[in-house]
Amino acid sequence: ETGVTQTPRHLVMGMTNKKSLKCEQHLGHNAMYWYKQSAKKPLELMFVYSLEERVENNSVPSRFSPECPNSSHLFLHLHTLQPEDSALYLCASSPSGQGVPETQYFGPGTRLLVL
Amino acid sequence: GQNIDQPTEMTATEGAIVQINCTYQTSGFNGLFWYQQHAGEAPTFLSYNVLDGLEEKGRFSSFLSRSKGYSYLLLKELQMKDSASYLCAVTMNRDDKIIFGKGTRLHILP
Numbered sequence: 001e002t003g004v005t006q007t008p009r010h011l012v013m014g015m016t017n018k019k020s021l022k023c024e025q026h027l028g029h030n031a032m033y034w035y036k037q038s039a040k041k042p043l044e045l046m047f048v049y050s051l052e053e054r055v056e057n058n059s060v061p062s063r064f065s066p067e068c069p070n071s072s073h074l075f076l077h078l079h080t081l082q083p084e085d086s087a088l089y090l091c092a093s094s095p096s097g098q099g100v101p102e103t104q105y106f107g108p109g110t111r112l113l114v115l
Numbered sequence: 116g117q118n119i120d121q122p123t124e125m126t127a128t129e130g131a132i133v134q135i136n137c138t139y140q141t142s143g144f145n146g147l148f149w150y151q152q153h154a155g156e157a158p159t160f161l162s163y164n165v166l167d168g169l170e171e172k173g174r175f176s177s178f179l180s181r182s183k184g185y186s187y188l189l190l191k192e193l194q195m196k197d198s199a200s201y202l203c204a205v206t207m208n209r210d211d212k213i214i215f216g217k218g219t220r221l222h223i224l225p
Contacts, residue, residue, distance in 0.1 A: 043204070090158070108156060
């Protein structure tokens with residue numbers, strides 16, 4: 001049990017659907033992250049939130065829209081995705097996210113398949 | 116550009132020692148993480164090196180040479196449960212940017 005939970009664990013959606021991924025951390029951390037992990041590619045950092053403010057957006061297409069309503073919850077809203085967006089989406093958290101490299105604690109991920 | 120290289124796959128025998136290498140070329144460097152990821156599970160933290168040298172933590176040790184852009188993860192007394200992917204990740208300067216390598220899939224044979 002890592003203290004970071006993600007729902008759903010698996011998701012299949014069509015290209016015209018709208019869905020949301022949810023992440024919740026129970027560690028009292030202030031920073032949360034979204035990563036994409038595709039087969040045979042490295043983990044790609046998508047978004048970073050520190051104290052509910054977005055501090056990093058790694059040129060992610062607008063069909064991915066993050067939301068961080070409080071420091072414990074992070075959402076990734078999905079809209080008109082493409083088949084190449086099929087991947088494992090991992091959420092992580094770290095204590096402060098205040099410009100100091102920190103150990104990140106990962107959730108189990110959501111396996112997304114776009115048809 | 117940013118580049119992190121590590122072998123795609125390695126095989127070792129139960130009870131043996133294995134060394135997983137990682138080389139990096141990045142614009143700025145603060146430290147290097149090693150994570151373990153079992154199939155279908157989340158990555159879990161193993162080590163973080165900032166200074167040159169070897170850091171030992173039980174059966175696992177991690178080494179860093181900043182001047183050579185090189186790190187390795189050393190696993191001793193291998194157990195079957197060590198079969199996993201091992202991810203090398205570099206943090207750059209003082210911000211939260213972290214770049215991961217593609218991971219090394221380690222197979223342990225009985």
